[in-house]
Amino acid sequence: MNAVETTGLVKRYGAATALRELDLAVPQGSVLGLLGPNGAGKTTTVRILTTLLEPDAGTARVAGYDVVREADRVRRVIGLSGQYAAVDENLTGRENLVLFGRLHRMRAKAARARAGELLERIGLAEAADRVVKTYSGGMRRRLDLAASLVIKPRVLFLDEPTTGLDPRGRREIWDLVRDLVADGATLLLTTQYLEEADALADDILILDRGQVIAHGTPDVLKAKVGGERIELTAPDRAELARAAEVLASVADGPVEVRTESGTVTAPVTGGVHAVAKAAGELAAAGVVANDLALRRPTLDEVFLTLTGLVPAADEPPR
Ligand SMILES: Nc1ncnc2c1ncn2[C@@H]1O[C@H](COP(=O)(O)OP(=O)(O)OP(=O)(O)O)[C@@H](O)[C@H]1O
Ligand SMILES: [Mg+2]
Numbered sequence: 001m002n003a004v005e006t007t008g009l010v011k012r013y014g015a016a017t018a019l020r021e022l023d024l025a026v027p028q029g030s031v032l033g034l035l036g037p038n039g040a041g042k043t044t045t046v047r048i049l050t051t052l053l054e055p056d057a058g059t060a061r062v063a064g065y066d067v068v069r070e071a072d073r074v075r076r077v078i079g080l081s082g083q084y085a086a087v088d089e090n091l092t093g094r095e096n097l098v099l100f101g102r103l104h105r106m107r108a109k110a111a112r113a114r115a116g117e118l119l120e121r122i123g124l125a126e127a128a129d130r131v132v133k134t135y136s137g138g139m140r141r142r143l144d145l146a147a148s149l150v151i152k153p154r155v156l157f158l159d160e161p162t163t164g165l166d167p168r169g170r171r172e173i174w175d176l177v178r179d180l181v182a183d184g185a186t187l188l189l190t191t192q193y194l195e196e197a198d199a200l201a202d203d204i205l206i207l208d209r210g211q212v213i214a215h216g217t218p219d220v221l222k223a224k225v226g227g228e229r230i231e232l233t234a235p236d237r238a239e240l241a242r243a244a245e246v247l248a249s250v251a252d253g254p255v256e257v258r259t260e261s262g263t264v265t266a267p268v269t270g271g272v273h274a275v276a277k278a279a280g281e282l283a284a285a286g287v288v289a290n291d292l293a294l295r296r297p298t299l300d301e302v303f304l305t306l307t308g309l310v311p312a313a314d315e316p317p318r
């Protein structure tokens with residue numbers, strides 16, 4: 001069953017169209033990463049799915065409920081951590097979480113218990129009784145995420161959960177997200193960080209100007225912009241030339257020599273087996289190499305290629 005499903009979703013802001021017939025589906029218990037450049041329509045999608053905004057056309061269901069006709073029901077089963085933190089600066093972390101619980105009609109005692117539990121889980125137990133004003137950006141983000149978890153949501157929406165965090169703060173959020181998914185939550189996450197989608201998402205949807213321009217698992221998307229290749233670094237030109245000759249016997253496409261960077265790249269199939277074979281042949285031929293590695297396209301390359309932000313060699317920039 002799909003925990004989130006949209007068909008032909010359209011949203012206009014005046015004359016501007018933010019979403020053009022968006023179709024997406026998130027199977028229960030999975031993580032969908034919604035990627036796209038600024039203005040692609042990510043937040044608009046999240047706002048429609050969390051009942052904050054009505055679509056102009058199309059339908060959307062969350063946990064089986066229609067987001068327009070059954071908005072109340074949807075609200076009872078979702079959690080949302082928005083692009084801009086929703087916590088109150090003048091309250092303490094604990095007070096914020098208790099308040100969220102009370103807003104969701106929890107009894108005072110239950111709300112306090114849940115707040116304590118969440119503060120532990122997000123590593124804010126020590127700072128729980130300080131006002132949020134004194135928190136770092138990472139602490140605020142974690143608190144905001146905790147606020148979206150107060151009612152144990154079945155479907156969680158995170159709009160750029162780690163924007164502005166340092167690598168450590170980002171990893172802490174990732175761990176928290178992984179825990180939630182392990183507990184069975186379905187998650188729709190938007191991000192500008194491809195590495196984040198790669199780390200967390202089962203499936204990725206790339207949006208550009210309100211339309212889906214690519215969809216697939218991280219691996220499928222990477223395969224789209226090119227396969228794997230062996231990259232070898234050698235100390236000098238002579239060694240590069242010899243390496244290129246040897247690698248040609250392992251490669252399944254043209255081998256490229258880049259003298260300025262001192263590297264040879266050879267397209268291959270078979271992953272580590274190709275590397276092992278190449279290493280064997282290089283050793284047999286007595287080639288001296290500084291480094292030999294298998295490279296795959298990164299999601300960044302996929303994203304930049306697909307969104308046209310980096311023009312293909314024969315295309316003018318837009
Ligand atoms: N309230 C609004 N009024 C008018 N236009 C809007 C409004 N909200 C969004 N838009 C426009 O709709 C389009 C999609 O915006 P949206 O916020 O969904 O993009 P996004 O993918 O979340 O971008 P970002 O990465 O910058 O957060 C943009 O062109 C934006 O300017
Ligand atoms: Mg946004």
